Amino acid sequence: MAGLGKTTLATRLYNDSYIVSYFYVRSWITISQVYHKRDLLLDMLRSVVGITDEVCVMNDNMLAQLLYRALIGRRYLIVIDDIWSSKAWDDIKICFPDDNNGSKVLLTTRFKDVALHAEPGGNPLCLRFLTEEESLDLLRRKALITPRFFDYLSLIGKSIIRKCHGLPLAIVVIAGLLKNNPERDWWLHVAESVSSYIVTSENQCISTLALSYDHLPQHLRPCFLSFGAFPEDHEIPVHKLICLWIAEGFIHLNGTNKILEDVAEDYLMDLISRSLVVVCKKGLDGSIKTCRIHDLLRDICLSKAEEINFSSNMHKYNKHSFSCSHSSTSSTKSQLSLSTSAVLAIPPSCSCYSSEVSHTFFKDVSIIWDTSKLIRSLDVSSIELFVFPDELLQLVHLRYLELRFRSGNPPECISDLRELQTLIMSSRINMVVPKNMWKMISLRHLCIKSGENPVNFSSFEEDLCEIRWLDR
Template sequence: MSEDVVEMDRNDLEDLQQRNSLSATSSKFASTNKCAMVGFDDDLLQIKERLIGQSSMLKIISIVGMGGIGKTTLARNVYNDSYIVHYFDIRAWITVSQEYNVQELLTSLLNSMTDLGHKLYEMKIEELKETLNKKLQCNRYLIVMDDVWETNAWEEVRRLFLDKNNGSRIILTTRLSNVAVYADSSGPVHHMNFLSLEQSLKLLNKEVFGEECCPSELEGIGTTIAKQCKGLPLALVVIGGLLNKSEKTRAYWEYVAKNVKSAVTGNYDDFVEILSLSYNHLPHHLRTCFLYMGVFPEDYVIHVSYLIRLWVAEGFLKPIIPKSLEEVAKEYLEDLIDRNLIMVQDRSYSGELKTCSIHDLIRDLIVRKAQEEKFLHVMNQKVKISPGIIKN
């Protein structure tokens, strides 16, 4: 992490905020029209093909990826596709999130399917289930369950959707691979990938200039900014909104390029909120291991065997008899990977993890969170474990 990012001058940050009064967007930015559908053409086609495939059985399609990578954007664009709208008799969208209530989810579902209005809020849960059953019974339906965090949440809601062998479909979005696989182990999980540099630049320009072209004097520095967002759509949208509301001069864009990650993670609560959700959802035994990843430099390819030795030496692992600490560490690491917080770089032919890495913006948030919790401290551009940290 550069010293500019770690110790960006407070006056510069305040100046950045004052000169760019971007209004707060919803933390569900992907469900609005603001997030341009850039770089997802192949994903859109693949999901549509699975929705209208030949099987008449009820099918579940899981979309999985890290926070801010565009899962909700993709699902929303599929949901609103004109062909899909006409293909399904009923469509409904519910956001499940970490804290969910089955009765509220049922009410939300029926609210989008019926005109019962306030009557829904007077119904007991069994009445809601019966009403939903009747509504779905003779119709081909598409249900989107956005932001599912728990297999229990899926299990509670899944049993409400009957299979009438009429081509109905459920789309589920989640950050957690285990939830995606649990929802439907028979079908392939749709993994979201980072945008290419070309796609990133296209999305950035669309957010900043709309349908207009980027001025030639800003093209080079624009490419630099896009590259620094490392293919994460949320980062590109946040930076694009910032640049859209600011003076479009080379000097200012160079300033933003120099501090792009501080601009993203320091100024916009939505960005921090979205990515912090994943951290807040971590069980305690994984938090210290995750925060420890901040000691590695940006873009560093981490050898798993070395990482495991470090975790063991630091005392982060909770013994699980009869497993060795190395086995426990591998399970911890796989869990973090399943949560899309750590990226696999290489596996052996047998599937054994060899190397891994973390996205730069995730790393910045790790360092920020670790400093807040006094787990890490930054000195002379190097991140170190703070003395006296609490271990498991």
């Protein structure tokens, strides 16, 4: 059953101070229903030895051998979260050497036969539903209600947790509605609204969890629904998420003295406090770096988006967003087709994601748009381009753009994108920023990821909220 706490338990183990000191190497990968072996190998290598250009061009067998050599002789802990099939385990198990030195591989899965396939004759830990006492204690702690106030709310609390049927995720999400609010009338209202269905299937569980969306303030609803744009179990960089929210017009100042970025961060913290968004990684200063949502909550995002026509194509989103054809001959022009039938579109916007073609080089790219020019957000950084696609200049309403070049510079005419707020570009070698880029009066964030040579700013202004240039 989803939401029983498998990933939560694995996370507590993974981050335990004794575990951290005992294992020389730790790596965490999430597989989910749709996976690609190459992505899994690269994710593990990224945390074990790091990723270089030489590693990126290796085939799957070479990557597996490199990972095996990196782990051999070292005591390691590999967490494989949310594995759905025995085949997925068979694809990667050869990468883990058995040196009898205390190394461990920890799996979380919804299927007992997958666990037994990984270790025949083993005794996998099957998580149970919480008892009424455990459920009530979890509700109190997550709702941040002191024992003194909770005493006279306990009868209502028992009514609520009975309808959650011991599912930790449901209890935590409902607690987000009750957090810091000991008003008896509000608790009664929530108790009456919680689905009374017996939780025997995920669909019935979703009807309980959807209550949190129904009680979201209007300004948070589009922000929450936007999480459906990202792949299942995908860790989302907070900086990118905030820029996309601003680009889509989800953030409103409403007379405050804060800037849009600060308001967007407040929105995110509100969603986190409601237990709708999970914090994945934090920086040394305590700031949130990445976040994600539970796959059941993502299902709610997709169903609600379709229900209210927030996005007519969000439910069609998948990792195979790109339809590409290319040839090694320079005379053949490659085509990159982006259509609303295959690419997530949040009207009037478009956001693209693909990992399958992340290391494909396109020497001459023709982008075929089967959608409106009213696109606001576009991320094609998973493809390494040789030139800046002229077709992008037609998207005059573009507010967020992320690109990756093998070499080359953005053209002078990029300043025609007057509405652009966030521009993220990366290149293997030195990149020259054209002078007239500073005429883009809406530009708020400029991030340049340069190669071995420093970025050459032919002109420099300090009008932006943020200017970043990074050496890879």
